[in-house]
Amino acid sequence: MGKMSYFIRGLPILLILINQYHSADVPSVVTKLGSITGETKSVTFQGNEYQVDRYLGIPYAKPPTGDLRFQPPQPFGPFSETYNAIDFGASCPQPSYPFLPVERKTDEDCLFLNIYVPRQKPDEPSGHAIMFFIHGGGFSIGSSNIFDGAVLSSEGNVIVVTINYRLGLLGFLDIDNEKASGNFGLLDQHLALQWVNANIGAFGGDKDRVTIFGESAGSMSVAMQMLYPSNKGLFRNGITQSGALGLPGIYLENNINTAKFFAENMSCNIETVDEVFNCLKEASHENIIQVILDTMQSGGMSSAAIVGVTPTIDGKFIRKNPANMIKKADTDSCEEIDFFRSIKLINGVNGNEGGLFLIMLGNSETLEDLEITREQMNTQVVPGTMAMMYGNKPVPELLKQLIISEYTDWENPDDPKRLREQLVELFGDIYCNVPCIEMSRFHSNASNVDSYVYHFLPKVEKPLLPLPKWVKYANHGDEVGPVFGYNFDPQVLFNISEYTPPAWELDLSRRMMKYWTNFAKTGDPNKPDSEMLAWPKYDVNSQSYFVFDREDSIGQYLYARATEFWTKIVPAVIDATEHAQTVTEQFGKKDEQTCDKDGNCG
Template sequence: MAHFVKGLTIFLILINQYQSAEVPSVASKLGSITGETKSVTFQGNKYQVDRYLGIPYAKPPTGDLRFQPPQPFGPFSETYNAVDFGASCPQPIYPFMPVEKKTDEDCLFLNIYVPRQKPDEPSGHAVMFFIHGGGFSIGSGVIYDGAVLSSVGNVIIVTINYRLGLLGFLDIGNEKASGNFGLLDQHLALQWVNENIDAFGGDKDRVTIFGESAGSMSVAMQMLYPSNKGLFRNGITQSGALSLPFPGLYVENNIDAAKYYAKNMSCTVDTLADVINCLKEASHENIIRIVQDAMDSGGMDAAYSVSTAPTIDGKFIRHSPEEMLQKAETETCEELKFFRSIRLMNGVNGNEGASALLMLGDAENLDDLEITREQMNTEHIPGTLAFLYGNKTVSDVVNQLMISEYTDWENPDDPKRLREQMINLYGDIYFNAPCVEMSRVHANETDVESYVYNFLPRLDKPLLPLPKWVKYANHGDELGPVFGYNFDPQVLFNISEYTPPEWELDLSNRIMKYWTNFAKTGDPNKPDSKLLAWPKYELDSQSYIKFNREDSIDQYFSARPTEFWKKIVPAVIDATEHAQTVTEQFGKKEEQTCDKDGNCG
């Protein structure tokens, strides 16, 4: 009897242990999915979150499905064990970026982080759907662990992979390769969430999409795609807007890039059929090798030759978003109406232009970098004009106008001031002016919810190498605070352990609350009212929030650079391109003669 009691006791203990370590499981429309529970800590608070990793949302885009829109994966034939990340999409290795250890063309997976807390609404948890950046050529959902953001904000986080580079954006103008597959992957993943997130305790009517850099541009483009109606209600764009200049963006096709790849694979390029057959038969490793070789060559021409980005394919993107923004004051269309129906939170970092420094030399030497007046006048400004207006005739008047705008006239030749002006130049062109233009267009209605931020603080450990003389946050620096610093310091900083300073953790806590408040209610101030009140962005006041060690409210963010780049420079280019003399305009007048008394006839 004693042995029986002892055995029963051990059995009950084991059963209790098993139940306490119960494997999380959901019964979705596609079948049963199991995950795992993880513990996370933020500012001394411990949380538990259920993770479901590597769930396929589309069939492998291989074979006949390469260069084609994604196809839904369909139901699972047996219980799907979602405890490992799926492969990342094929991509080259970029300096200073995390290296993807496992890549494969079968890469269309998503990851779901569910907090073990009661949802804020009976309908379920609000959902935040993250689109990673990386210039449409690198990155994956693996990098962004949503466990802390999910737990602190009490929302569900979804991260995804989508096709990149040539495999994601080849557009030769016909059904063989019509382009924008990466954007269509994102759309299909959003449909998957809409149809299945309720099984995970999510509210499909409270989905917010957010992204950074190219992921931010993707969010904005998804907001212009009316077929997304009902799939999300809010968008957060971090350091990437619709009119951000980017190689190969919004062109009609990228046939030249396709030919470059084919030529470098020793294929015939006499016809488009030859090119597409070559690229369909190539291994993804060979495709990535072409990109890597172009990058490693150090030449900008080669790098641009392999660049592929969203194109005007006539389906996902029917019109140039840049032109739509320019005409938005007086014209509208179906895309703009949908864009304005989605609540928007949009912003950039303090010194986004510092990301351009990595093109100018070794990261180790950036502290000593100086820019001469000659370099500014003959390299940076003309190079920028060539990139922005390569298809236009740009007179020297425009060059001189830019020199005047980006000169500190108290110290016009100071190399240290010139290097600061250089990062201001790149920051205004690529981030600040596009950000403000997009928010102005979005806010140009009476019933929209629009918010703007500027993330300023220089962090203890910036994401990218940053010289000491740069005062404010660089590109990507807000990602640590947004995700609660839940990253691998060994991968990012080559150190085994790292704890951010307390003021950064406080900032992160505020950022996560603003972001998740917005996801829950469409208002970053609610339901947590202890935060500094973040005002709406309206055309008359243009109020915005500045994130720093202490947050503050300001007005008219980058108003001058936006006016300069979006109105003055285009107007001067147009005027000088079509310049006419008075004689040409009004016809040659006959010369008058006058007598000695001043009478002219």
């Protein structure tokens, strides 16, 4: 009886010990919003095994449904009980394409974030530096769930945060009034940054060392967040990968015409803006996505512009056209420019960014034998490009001929294989390369903080988008794998069960993760690790940049000729042509007069 009594009295202590053991095994934090539990996972990179705590599918905003559809996000608020964060939340509604990763679960209730915390001592007593990732996808597709931050977090000893934000019409409807003023997806990102600022300390993070980074549309989002003064204090560094502010033709005053297209294709009345809005607000998100799918099926990738919805100049988040702000930055300072130039920046592009646009011409098999004729280049490619850039604005014939001349290999002017390469160069320069360099010049000029530029060249074994073999260098998105330590599901990305990148890619990945996480920790990609090739700062005079390849190197004057052509020469030709047209119109009546043989004109 005495032994039994001792055993019974000892049960509470034993149970406490058991509970403590389990609580230590299950990661848990107490935030201002309540308790959150996650799970611990093991990850391996180049033979190094790490333990990382994952907190998945944490809601940072209320579901943007019902009356909250087409409205700025509302904070989720406190948790009523311990939140079990072990599963990804739904991805935001979006169409699926055969050449892109499939979103297995989509729902309008999608405003979640994921947090990856390394089980390592932080580099500073204040806690781990934070890397906040914004996914790309043309503001129309994508998900945080694809980007597993466990390897980047562990290898770099930083906290990685990935987020969802509203996409397409549901994220960016702008009918030019308070019912739907646009840019909800950007406001989602801003609210997620506020959430991190308020709560990341509970996860062991240093809220004063936040770096935001993104790829493609996510990169553009980073740049736009750097122009939004309400973000002051929420991050100190930005990394923009293949996406810049000055993308031509993207910033409209509103997207009412696109909204009408959606409403009309759902058999709604479109006579008034209110009718269009009410139709879209009441429609199911499945019906909205179906309009996109039907349009793409009937018109192919070239129809993307009809249903594409992107950030607008809403007068609040984006007060002025960012492209114009860059051009006028030397003479017109404003709060947005000052804030942008207060954030340290890494900015870069890949070797063949224009390869992204080849998907509009076919799949990888048909593209392998693609040949472009001189006639197609002159009568279709260049005029089509001008239409995308300038809309319905008349383009002078002189300008078309100038562009044709610039993108002609005069040693082989009619070589169809060289012409297809020049098509890739043309699209790459317009939509990535020139905007990138223009933005870095804008950032580094008159800036008190450091600016860095990179060029990612190597053609990886498994590109993100399937491309023909004749594309020589890295395509759009190919740097994302190395940045995240190739910690992806190969079944989702490549439809194969297992995949291990070649050794040289893993070495490249290790170097890139080190530069990225160094920058997050110190604001300098070279510190605290100084064993790698030193990455020089970028300025408008030296224009030095870092080249990522099998063997890294340093270059100068990246896309300097293309930037000069598109930012100086093309605008000068347009201005001169418009001036000549004005003069002709002003004095044209004299040309219409008739004169007799004696020189008397009537």
